[in-house]
Amino acid sequence: MADKVFLALQNNPDAQPIIDAVLEDNPGAVLNETPGMVKIDCPGRLVVRRASVEAKLGRDFDLQEIHVNLVSLGGNLDEDDDELVLSWGS
Amino acid sequence: MAKKKLGLKERYAALTRGLDWETTYEPMDEVFPYDRYEGIKIVDWDAWADPFRLTMDAYWKYQSEKERKLYAILDAFQQNNGQLNISDARYLSAVKIWLQGITPLEYVAHRGFAHAGRAFRGAGARVACQMQSIDELRHAQTQLHAFSHYNKYFNGMHNFAHMRDRAWYLSIPKSFFEDAYSAGPFEFVTSISFAFEYVLTNLLFMPFVSGAAYNGDMATTTFGFSAQSDESRHMTLGLEVVKFMLEQHEDNVPIVQAWLDKWFWRGYRLLGLVGTMMDYMLPKKVMCWKEAWEIYWEENGIALFHDLGRYGIRLPKHHEVAGKEKHRLTHEMWTTLYQFGNALGLHTWIPNDEELDWFSEKYGELFDTMYKPRLLYLRELEEKGERYFNNRLPMVCQVCQIPVFFTEPDDPQTQCVRIVEHSGTKHHCCSDGCKDIFEREPEKYVQALIPPQQVYRGEAGGATNIFEYAAWLHLERDVDTGEYRGSPDHQHWLEWQRRHKAASPDEAA
Amino acid sequence: MSIDLKTASIEPIRRTFDHIAARLGPGKSPTRYQEGVWGLQPALNFHYRPTWDPARLLYDPERSAIRMADYDDLVDPRQYYYGTWTIQRGKQQDSQEKNFEFVDKRGLVDSLDEAWQRRLARLVVPLRHVAWAANNNNCYIAAYGYGAPLTSACSMHMMDHLAVAQYVSRLGLLLAGNETTCLDAAKAEWMEDPMWQPLRALVERTMVTRDWCELFVVQNLLVDGTVHPLVFDRFDKLLVAHGGAAFSMLSEFMVDWFAESSRWVDAVIERVAAESPGNAELCTAWVSQWLPRVQEALLPLAGYAFAGEASAMLDGIVDDVRARAAKCGLAA
Numbered sequence: 001m002a003d004k005v006f007l008a009l010q011n012n013p014d015a016q017p018i019i020d021a022v023l024e025d026n027p028g029a030v031l032n033e034t035p036g037m038v039k040i041d042c043p044g045r046l047v048v049r050r051a052s053v054e055a056k057l058g059r060d061f062d063l064q065e066i067h068v069n070l071v072s073l074g075g076n077l078d079e080d081d082d083e084l085v086l087s088w089g090s
Numbered sequence: 091m092a093k094k095k096l097g098l099k100e101r102y103a104a105l106t107r108g109l110d111w112e113t114t115y116e117p118m119d120e121v122f123p124y125d126r127y128e129g130i131k132i133v134d135w136d137a138w139a140d141p142f143r144l145t146m147d148a149y150w151k152y153q154s155e156k157e158r159k160l161y162a163i164l165d166a167f168q169q170n171n172g173q174l175n176i177s178d179a180r181y182l183s184a185v186k187i188w189l190q191g192i193t194p195l196e197y198v199a200h201r202g203f204a205h206a207g208r209a210f211r212g213a214g215a216r217v218a219c220q221m222q223s224i225d226e227l228r229h230a231q232t233q234l235h236a237f238s239h240y241n242k243y244f245n246g247m248h249n250f251a252h253m254r255d256r257a258w259y260l261s262i263p264k265s266f267f268e269d270a271y272s273a274g275p276f277e278f279v280t281s282i283s284f285a286f287e288y289v290l291t292n293l294l295f296m297p298f299v300s301g302a303a304y305n306g307d308m309a310t311t312t313f314g315f316s317a318q319s320d321e322s323r324h325m326t327l328g329l330e331v332v333k334f335m336l337e338q339h340e341d342n343v344p345i346v347q348a349w350l351d352k353w354f355w356r357g358y359r360l361l362g363l364v365g366t367m368m369d370y371m372l373p374k375k376v377m378c379w380k381e382a383w384e385i386y387w388e389e390n391g392i393a394l395f396h397d398l399g400r401y402g403i404r405l406p407k408h409h410e411v412a413g414k415e416k417h418r419l420t421h422e423m424w425t426t427l428y429q430f431g432n433a434l435g436l437h438t439w440i441p442n443d444e445e446l447d448w449f450s451e452k453y454g455e456l457f458d459t460m461y462k463p464r465l466l467y468l469r470e471l472e473e474k475g476e477r478y479f480n481n482r483l484p485m486v487c488q489v490c491q492i493p494v495f496f497t498e499p500d501d502p503q504t505q506c507v508r509i510v511e512h513s514g515t516k517h518h519c520c521s522d523g524c525k526d527i528f529e530r531e532p533e534k535y536v537q538a539l540i541p542p543q544q545v546y547r548g549e550a551g552g553a554t555n556i557f558e559y560a561a562w563l564h565l566e567r568d569v570d571t572g573e574y575r576g577s578p579d580h581q582h583w584l585e586w587q588r589r590h591k592a593a594s595p596d597e598a599a
Numbered sequence: 600m601s602i603d604l605k606t607a608s609i610e611p612i613r614r615t616f617d618h619i620a621a622r623l624g625p626g627k628s629p630t631r632y633q634e635g636v637w638g639l640q641p642a643l644n645f646h647y648r649p650t651w652d653p654a655r656l657l658y659d660p661e662r663s664a665i666r667m668a669d670y671d672d673l674v675d676p677r678q679y680y681y682g683t684w685t686i687q688r689g690k691q692q693d694s695q696e697k698n699f700e701f702v703d704k705r706g707l708v709d710s711l712d713e714a715w716q717r718r719l720a721r722l723v724v725p726l727r728h729v730a731w732a733a734n735n736n737n738c739y740i741a742a743y744g745y746g747a748p749l750t751s752a753c754s755m756h757m758m759d760h761l762a763v764a765q766y767v768s769r770l771g772l773l774l775a776g777n778e779t780t781c782l783d784a785a786k787a788e789w790m791e792d793p794m795w796q797p798l799r800a801l802v803e804r805t806m807v808t809r810d811w812c813e814l815f816v817v818q819n820l821l822v823d824g825t826v827h828p829l830v831f832d833r834f835d836k837l838l839v840a841h842g843g844a845a846f847s848m849l850s851e852f853m854v855d856w857f858a859e860s861s862r863w864v865d866a867v868i869e870r871v872a873a874e875s876p877g878n879a880e881l882c883t884a885w886v887s888q889w890l891p892r893v894q895e896a897l898l899p900l901a902g903y904a905f906a907g908e909a910s911a912m913l914d915g916i917v918d919d920v921r922a923r924a925a926k927c928g929l930a931a
Contacts, residue, residue: 003393008296010315034376036303036311037296064144067152070319072292074390076397077141077326081098088397094777104772104779105765109731111790115800120807124651146762147692154689157682171609197639197747201658204742204754205651208735217761220738224754228681231635231751235682238634242611251618251638265646272647272657538646564617582612589608 002044005075005086011038015069017056018048025052037071045087046075102143107136110213124209128274131339135212138334141326149221153228156316160232163312168239174590177305177373179244179583180574184298184371185310186246186436187363189237191263192294194254196230199223202271202278209275215334218327219279225320232317236309243586244579246435246571249564253435256550257563258483258541259427261491265538266360270353272534276335277349283328285353287321289394292386294364295321301368301376329394336401343402348530354406355523359490362423369420369449370441378452380416388413408523411499417453418502421461426495428468429480432567433560437574440469460502477573481556483542487520488535489527494520512536622671635680637671639747660745663812665871665878670746672874676866677859684755688762691852698848699769707845708773715841716774722904723830723846724771724785725795729822730764732802736818744811752863756819759860763853770849794903797896812871816885819864821893824920825913827857829897833912834904865927872928883929890917 007022009015011033022040023029029042040046053061063084075086096104113121125132144152166172176182203223210216241247254260270281299314332350335342365379377385387409395405428438441449446465449457471478484493488510498504508525510517512532519525528535544550551562565571569578614620615629618638623629645657655661660670667673679687702708708716737757741750768782775781789795805822808814831853838846847854872879894917901909 003396004389005393006390008318034297034300036315037300039296064142064148064152067142067144067319067323068155070322071315072296072318073322073325074292074393076329079098079142088393089400096772096777104782105768108768108779108782108786109727109764111728111786113803113806114790115803116807121803127651145765146758147696147765149758150685150688150692150762153685157685161682174609194639194641198641200754201640201742201750204738204750204757207757208738208742209651213731216735216738220734220754220757220761223738223741224681224758227751227754228685230639231631231680231682234634234639235631235680238615241616242613243609245612248613248617251616255642255644261646264641264644268641268646268657272649272651274650534647534650537648539644544644586609593608 003088004041004043005046005073005088006039006041007046007048007073007086008037008039008071009066010069010071011036012069018053018066018069021052021056022046022048025049039072042086044089045085047086048084050082098143102140102145105145106140106143106217107213110211110216118211122209122211124205124275125211128276129345130276130335130342132212132335133338135210135215137337138212138214139330140214141218141330142323144221144323156319157228157232160312160316161235164236164239164309167236167309167312171590172308173240173243174586175306175308179579180373180437180439181305181307181371182240182244182246182579183436183438183574184302184367185237185240185307187367187371188310189233189241189247190250190253190257190435191260191363193230193233193237193250194260195263195267196226196233198267198271199226199282200230202267202282205271206275206279215331218330219275222283222320222324222327225324228320229313229317232313236313239309243582245566245569245577246437246579249435249570252564256541257433257435258486258491259430259434261486261539261541262363263360265491266356269356269534276331279328279331280335280346280349281353281356283324284332285328285350286357288325288328289354289387289391290357290361291321292390293361293382296386297377297382298364298368298372301372301374304376305372305374332398333401336398336403347403350403351407352527352530355408355521355527356490358412359492359520359524362419362492365420366423366427370424373445375445375448378449379420380452383412383416407526408521411521411523414499415496417456418460418497421449421453421457422495422497423492425461425464425468426484426493429478430484430493431572432479432481432556433483433563433565433571435563435565435570437572437577437579439574440465440472456502472573472575479572483545483556483559485518486540486542487524488517488538488540489519489524491538491540492520494518496520630678632675632678632680632683636674636748636751640670640745640750658745662743662745663810664881665812665874667746667871667874667878671748673746673749673867673870675748675752675863677863679752679755679863681751681755688759691855692762695766695852698851699773702845702848703773707848711838711841711843711845715838715843718904719838719843719846720771720774720781720785721788721794722834722900724767724774724781725789726826726830727764727767727771727782727785728789729798729802729826730760730767732806733818733823734758734760734764736805736808736814740811740815744815749867752867753815756860756863759856763856766849766852770846773849794899797899801892801896812881813885815864816868816882817889817893819860820868820923821886821889821920823857823864824861824923825893825897825916827853828916828919829901829904829913831857833916837904861923865923868924868929869927879928879930882927883924886921886924886929890920893917 019038026042026046029040032039050061050063073086075088078085200223203219207216207219207223270278295314295318299311303311335346369379431438468478486493494507496506498506506521508519510525510528519528545553545559550559553559553562560571574580619629619634649657734757737753741754741757744750771781805817831850835847872882901913905912
């Protein structure tokens with residue numbers, strides 16, 4: 001199995017739409033909750049899609065807004081206006 | 091004129107990468123004198139791929155939002171006596187280590203990244219380092235502001251700036267960061283952004299800060315997670331620097347590998363303190379060191395090294411030793427801190443029965459046979475009124491500066507000591523990992539200031555015993571130092587809890 | 600009321616950290632600024648010599664010829680720690696962003712005739728490189744200067760200059776309909792156009808200046824103290840008179856920031872000079888050596904924008920800088 005990438009976010013109402021969007025867009029993603037924080041692990045690749053977050057939020061979302069609630073990540077990062085992708089082995 | 095829409099990457103390139111130029115009135119090697127001497131070969135700085143492309147407008151937008159939230163919480167914390175909501179005042183030993191040992195490092199990182207932010211001749215790398223430099227300043231200052239309130243009510247924190255440059259155990263973090271800052275800019279960024287932040291600080295900011303949340307420390311939780319969102323940017327910078335060096339020239343590979351070997355081990359040793367904070371100083375436990383090591387190193391860290399395998403990078407040397415030590419690291423560290431408690435600006439204690447059961451559950455047989463009996467014996471002594479203190483300063487490792495107390499990788503009953511000789515002088519190391527580091531750069535490590543030796547040379551205010559030494563550190567005996575039970579911190583805590591409950595009957599009910 | 604009782608019954612045992620209390624004297628509580636900068640730089644017992652400067656210590660006051668008994672005296676009158684700084688800048692960027700949007704939406708740049716657009720492009724856009732050098736020079740002081748109050752404020756100044764460079768670059772993008780042609784042309788001019796060469800030579804000279812206090816005086820007082828008034832005040836007025844009010848909106852940040860940060864620049868120099876006659880002499884000498892060179896380097900730019908009035912106008916700007924230096928206690 002591919003090595004896991006991960007994304008960790010603060011566990012607060014602002015981050016919830018991002019968490020929900022990530023879980024929906026990445027079928028292999030597993031949510032791990034600890035006090036104050038959630039960590040989402042996913043084999044090989046994980047994507048955060050702007051459009052999906054916007055659908056949850058009901059407003060425009062700039063992917064760089066993720067910085068406000070981001071805790072940590074693991075994986076090679078590639079970011080453009082529409083997607084933030086974490087991956088290994090690409 | 092028809093307007094073109096600029097994508098994130100193009101916009102960033104136009105606003106940042108185009109700013110620099112090849113100087114002609116002054117030679118480039120004079121303008122950038124420090125980015126060649128480490129032997130790293132850069133063929134094409136333009137190939138640098140910017141991690142997180144934040145321009146200053148976006149940076150200010152998101153950072154100001156983070157700071158507004160953070161200070162609103164700190165204000166509320168102070169106004170509402172938030173210090174009374176922590177699980178137990180023993181928890182504050184972790185805060186004390188953080189303030190004394192970690193906060194000062196944030197300032198050093200601020201300086202080190204300014205150094206790297208001026209040194210690289212590629213504009214993309216320079217800007218990423220500058221942003222990290224000011225972020226590190228943020229971390230130093232937000233931590234001071236968060237801890238400032240605890241300092242008003244508890245001991246051991248008031249003299250941190252004095253101790254930072256003097257105390258034997260604070261030489262562990264101090265020598266670590268000065269080792270990095272005194273290196274060249276490429277090694278500095280590899281050591282801090284990559285080896286320390288990408289590979290290892292998840293262990294500090296994720297499980298430990300989550301533990302702080304669980305123990306009711308709103309102040310630490312808030313700055314901790316808020317700082318970690320900056321760390322995510324720093325980690326991607328670290329990974330980019332490493333990949334960039336590896337892609338630029340094959341001659342860079344062995345240099346980078348040696349740095350990864352060195353800084354993995356150096357960082358791992360430093361994190362022994364964090365592991366001990368997690369296991370022993372959090373009254374309510376979230377995750378033990380062994381579990382955190384398994385998740386953040388054995389799973390996530392190793393995945394990262396697998397990814398670097400395509401460049402010819404292998405796992406860092408001695409990583410398997412860290413794996414063997416995960417069952418015992420924090421227990422060996424805690425008993426060491428416990429015994430030298432008369433020269434520490436924090437309290438130590440013997441864990442209660444519930445905590446011992448938790449250790450048994452998490453660490454199994456080795457704990458039950460090796461460490462539990464030792465802790466029970468020390469408890470017995472304490473109950474007889476003979477609380478054990480070792481009133482001499484320990485022999486410390488020439489490299490990591492941790493007392494030479496670790497045991498052999500394959501034998502937890504035998505102390506591990508390695509002796510290296512250089513120019514006719516013998517130096518002691520705690521492990522093969524530290525010995526390798528010494529032998530690669532002996533001229534550097536013979537310079538290290540070893541606090542116990544300074545004391546013997548009379549350079550610690552002429553102190554002749556541990557109590558005079560502690561006084562020279564501005565530590566008040568049995569107030570800042572020593573056993574937790576019965577300390578002023580403990581007594582205050584009990585009294586404040588009593589009044590707090592009396593004053594808030596609905597909370598008590 | 601239970602809250603009052605709660606607070607009243609839990610008395611703090613001290614007001615602040617020892618090293619802060621020692622500076623403030625008894626009975627005083629510190630500001631967050633003071634707690635955030637004083638005593639933050641390690642002071643002694645450094646473990647290793649820097650491989651990049653082995654003749655000196657890791658933190659070494661000898662990286663400048665000036666001497667302070669206590670470098671923590673070099674405080675910032677704005678009392679900026681990271682939080683107050685970034686929140687203030689967050690507000691400013693918000694307003695600056697709205698200005699950019701306004702100018703962009705209404706096509707206000709196009710309301711300026713082409714000759715003036717060309718002047719704007721030629722005189723202002725290459726300044727992104729000057730601001731970039733200023734960023735690097737403040738980064739140098741943050742890296743090799745002495746004491747946290749200084750390095751902290753210089754690293755904010757470093758990022759502020761990066762923002763100036765980026766706002767100027769956005770003007771360049773705006774002038775070219777979001778193509779990079781204007782930025783590319785400005786870089787070519789910066790590199791080759793005779794009008795810019797004296798300034799580029801001077802700027803490159805600052806980038807190899809090793810005494811951090813000299814660099815502070817030259818960059819933050821002399822170069823910024825002349826370039827900003829010349830471009831964002833005098834040239835701005837000229838543009839406004841020719842239908843270029845949009846430029847004022849696009850440079851609002853620079854104008855406000857220059858006025859605000861000058862207070863800090865002056866306060867640092869004033870405190871350095873007040874420390875000793877030796878320091879004052881050094882600062883005076885730096886002003887005397889560099890200011891005529893700065894003036895000379897700016898003359899072609901002023902000539903381009905103001906033709907026959909250039910010389911007198913530049914004299915006026917330089918006189919203002921001299922007046923600032925004199926107020927700081929220098930005999931310049």
